[in-house]
Amino acid sequence: MSEFTEDSVRAEVRAWLEANWSSELGLVEWRNKLADSGWGVPTWPQQWYGRDLPQALQPVVDEEFSRIGAIGVAKAGIRTLAAATILAHGTDLHKEKFLRRILTGEDTWCQLFSEPGSGSDVAGAVTRAEMRGNKWVVNGQKVWTTSAHHAHWGLLLARTDWDKTKHKGLSYFIIDMHQPGVKVQPLKQMNGHASFNQVFITDAEVQPEFLVANVGDGWAVTTTTLMHERRGADGLRTWAMGSDRKGRAYDEERAEIATTMEPYKWYPQRAGRVDLILQRARETGHLADPVVRQEIAKLLILSKTGEWTARRARAAQALGRPQGPEGSLGKLVSSHVARAAARVHTQLSGADALLSGPASTLGGTIAEILVSVPATSIAGGTDEIQRNIISERVLKMPKEPSVDTDKPYRDVPRNTVG
Amino acid sequence: MKFSFSSEQEEFRSNLRRFLADRSPTKEVRRLMETEAGWERDAWRKLNAELGLTAVRIPEAYGGQGFGFGELGIVLEEMGRALLCAPFFSTAVLATGAILNAGTEAEKQALLPGIAAGDTVAWVEDPAHWDAAATALTATPSGQGKKNGRYKLDGFKSYVLDGHTADLIVVLARAPGSTGADGLSFFTVPGNAPGLSRHALQTMDATRKLARLDFKGVEATLLGQAGAAAGPFESTMTEAAICLANETVGVAERLREDALAYAKMRVQFGRSIASFQSMKHKQADMLIDVELAKSAAYYAAAALDDGDDDVAAIASLAKAASSEAGLQTAIHAIQIHGGIGFTWDNDTHLWFKRAKSSEVLLGDAHRHRELMMQRWAA
Numbered sequence: 195m196s197e198f199t200e201d202s203v204r205a206e207v208r209a210w211l212e213a214n215w216s217s218e219l220g221l222v223e224w225r226n227k228l229a230d231s232g233w234g235v236p237t238w239p240q241q242w243y244g245r246d247l248p249q250a251l252q253p254v255v256d257e258e259f260s261r262i263g264a265i266g267v268a269k270a271g272i273r274t275l276a277a278a279t280i281l282a283h284g285t286d287l288h289k290e291k292f293l294r295r296i297l298t299g300e301d302t303w304c305q306l307f308s309e310p311g312s313g314s315d316v317a318g319a320v321t322r323a324e325m326r327g328n329k330w331v332v333n334g335q336k337v338w339t340t341s342a343h344h345a346h347w348g349l350l351l352a353r354t355d356w357d358k359t360k361h362k363g364l365s366y367f368i369i370d371m372h373q374p375g376v377k378v379q380p381l382k383q384m385n386g387h388a389s390f391n392q393v394f395i396t397d398a399e400v401q402p403e404f405l406v407a408n409v410g411d412g413w414a415v416t417t418t419t420l421m422h423e424r425r426g427a428d429g430l431r432t433w434a435m436g437s438d439r440k441g442r443a444y445d446e447e448r449a450e451i452a453t454t455m456e457p458y459k460w461y462p463q464r465a466g467r468v469d470l471i472l473q474r475a476r477e478t479g480h481l482a483d484p485v486v487r488q489e490i491a492k493l494l495i496l497s498k499t500g501e502w503t504a505r506r507a508r509a510a511q512a513l514g515r516p517q518g519p520e521g522s523l524g525k526l527v528s529s530h531v532a533r534a535a536a537r538v539h540t541q542l543s544g545a546d547a548l549l550s551g552p553a554s555t556l557g558g559t560i561a562e563i564l565v566s567v568p569a570t571s572i573a574g575g576t577d578e579i580q581r582n583i584i585s586e587r588v589l590k591m592p593k594e595p596s597v598d599t600d601k602p603y604r605d606v607p608r609n610t611v612g
Numbered sequence: 613m614k615f616s617f618s619s620e621q622e623e624f625r626s627n628l629r630r631f632l633a634d635r636s637p638t639k640e641v642r643r644l645m646e647t648e649a650g651w652e653r654d655a656w657r658k659l660n661a662e663l664g665l666t667a668v669r670i671p672e673a674y675g676g677q678g679f680g681f682g683e684l685g686i687v688l689e690e691m692g693r694a695l696l697c698a699p700f701f702s703t704a705v706l707a708t709g710a711i712l713n714a715g716t717e718a719e720k721q722a723l724l725p726g727i728a729a730g731d732t733v734a735w736v737e738d739p740a741h742w743d744a745a746a747t748a749l750t751a752t753p754s755g756q757g758k759k760n761g762r763y764k765l766d767g768f769k770s771y772v773l774d775g776h777t778a779d780l781i782v783v784l785a786r787a788p789g790s791t792g793a794d795g796l797s798f799f800t801v802p803g804n805a806p807g808l809s810r811h812a813l814q815t816m817d818a819t820r821k822l823a824r825l826d827f828k829g830v831e832a833t834l835l836g837q838a839g840a841a842a843g844p845f846e847s848t849m850t851e852a853a854i855c856l857a858n859e860t861v862g863v864a865e866r867l868r869e870d871a872l873a874y875a876k877m878r879v880q881f882g883r884s885i886a887s888f889q890s891m892k893h894k895q896a897d898m899l900i901d902v903e904l905a906k907s908a909a910y911y912a913a914a915a916l917d918d919g920d921d922d923v924a925a926i927a928s929l930a931k932a933a934s935s936e937a938g939l940q941t942a943i944h945a946i947q948i949h950g951g952i953g954f955t956w957d958n959d960t961h962l963w964f965k966r967a968k969s970s971e972v973l974l975g976d977a978h979r980h981r982e983l984m985m986q987r988w989a990a
Binding site: 475476481484487490491492494496498499500502503506508509510513515519520527580581582585586588589591592593594595 | 614615616872875876883884886887888889891892893895896897899900903904905906907908910911929932933978981982984985988989
């Protein structure tokens with residue numbers, strides 16, 4: 195790949211964009227051009243809509259897109275995890291059928307991993323898939339499924355063999371969400387929003403060719419998806435910004451973002467809104483209180499050092515150095531920041547923290563912070579699981595002795611929740 | 613760069629780490645901490661001749677190596693990790709900073725090459741106070757002093773780093789009758805000046821020696837402009853806070869690593885205690901504390917090198933973060949060691965005490981959080 199240089203890549207992408215980009219194209223039409231040219235996902239393989247570009251040169255391409263104002267491929271939501279998983283484990287048929295429509299944004303995806311009885315312990319899934327005739331038939335219940343209500347396809351983890359051990363009995367499927375056996379119900383959260391769904395699966399069918407990898411490989415494939423989810427978590431947490439420019443492509447992108455990001459609209463509050471703290475302290479007259487000042491300072495130090503630690507991790511990555519421990523800490527640090535921020539917001543609000551709704555402080559934003567922050571230390575891997583990951587993978591500490599991995603899964607004690 | 617070290621810096625760090633591990637094993641730390649001086653001139657001179665450590669941040673024009681605080685921070689972090697017993701912080705951070713920040717060109721030419729060569733040891737203002745306005749030591753022009761820059765010092769300084777062994781003393785004093793930031797000047801005094809009596813204090817951290825110095829009509833030479841030391845003093849304290857933050861993250865990382873190694877080795881209830889979730893979660897929390905404090909210390913050193921306008925607030929942020937992380941890590945490290953961690957023969961207490969003394973030196977976390985808030989939320 196030594197033929198790529200920053201200058202040659204920049205010149206080539208710039209010339210292509212100048213010849214092809216127009217804000218009056220339809221969004222799907224434009225993204226099909228991106229897929230055909232390989233500039234939409236240049237680090238992907240040439241055979242599959244990419245150009246085999248080294249990761250280090252991606253920023254050059256991004257700069258040229260933003261210079262001319264060109265829209266990129268569809269990136270938000272679970273579809274990027276689907277693409278990464280299919281690229282790693284999918285057949286040519288999967289790549290042929292799914293990748294282009296992921297890039298154009300025509301298809302929306304969801305992830306069917308968690309179940310009422312298996313949260314942190316995702317490999318404890320009991321949704322079953324059985325071969326009946328020439329089709330897989332699926333029965334079970336999934337939960338915490340973002341975007342399930344408008345997804346076309348789901349990434350499904352299901353148990354295919356109860357006589358094998360926990361991790362060996364799982365398989366991974368791509369399931370059509372638009373079929374009678376799949377029922378989606380919104381799940382209302384403690385903050386009043388319903389960003390996630392419960393999915394009830396009753397005799398739903400999966401074509402045999404939509405099995406990903408082999409029967410029994412489900413856990414390895416799931417690990418790939420989860421790894422990409424963790425890696426992309428920072429990106430998902432940041433608010434997707436549409437352009438305010440005029441033009442058909444921009445209009446269509448704004449509509450797409452509004453739909454995709456709708457479930458995430460309370461996410462800034464969930465992170466604690468540290469950005470509001472000094473302004474609130476001034477408004478409430480608490481800036482002169484030495485006790486509050488100490489609490490604010492602690493929060494700002496935590497938040498700043500967390501941000502700098504994330505930037506150390508990114509700098510190491512950009513230099514192609516092996517990731518140090520700083521790369522694994524972000525999720526846990528963001529929990530600490532969110533909790534500390536909620537505490538200070540409460541201190542600053544006093545009795546106003548008793549209220550909620552549009553008539554309460556900042557149109558209900560403060561109230562929403564206070565009842566959304568608990569999600570930060572649970573969603574996407576609880577703080578406890580993060581600590582296990584850090585201690586086992588980074589610090590190389592031994593796992594706890596296992597009691598559920600060395601016998602047929604049908605003999606392992608499980609939750610009775612259906 | 614605020615977020616990564618260059619390959620040269622990484623190489624410098626790993627060489628230094630090897631070197632200090634060899635020269636400053638715990639046996640040597642324990643031997644030196646039992647002496648009143650706390651360090652030995654021959655060993656220190658040799659180490660300096662080989663590595664040029666006191667010269668790191670002195671400009672080449674004054675016989676130094678001309679590196680920045682990025683490199684000085686690496687030196688301090690590695691010294692913290694090795695708990696090197698040497699008059700480095702007093703000489704290379706405090707005194708060197710005061711001379712560079714306050715001194716005239718001629719004074720820098722006269723004083724710095726000696727420090728760069730490792731011969732001269734010096735200290736500056738009572739580092740327990742941080743606050744120039746609290747200075748009480750008086751400097752009275754002596755005879756025709758206003759012409760030749762000679763003064764007489766009266767009063768005392770305490771908590772003075774390496775004060776009882778310094779060859780040259782850099783000291784902050786005020787004109788009689790002046791208050792606050794006015795009337796403050798730096799002076800130099802030979803360590804053996806008549807009228808100066810020096811007493812080693814018994815310190816909680818035996819690897820960091822402190823002294824009380826009493827001045828009775830001690831002849832002193834003005835350093836820099838008379839009455840204009842407040843600004844240079846503040847700059848020196850900002851640098852010192854950042855340097856101490858870097859030293860402390862070295863201390864904290866050593867404590868964390870030693871506790872981890874011990875947990876992996878120790879067996880109770882038929883299994884490695886490192887396999888218990890309570891231990892694993894504690895270790896994960898320690899890693900976060902140390903890594904966040906490192907980010908602060910590195911960012912602050914780079915801010916100094918970049919001439920960042922916000923450096924005083926960032927210095928206080930780094931000092932507060934490292935004080936808390938150092939002490940918290942030390943507490944966890946003792947706890948993970950259990951009973952053996954509370955014994956004198958186990959080495960953990962050596963770093964625990966350094967973390968404890970660094971928590972207080974130059975002002976504790978509460979003080980620095982307040983200083984940070986004064987700059988960010990005035």
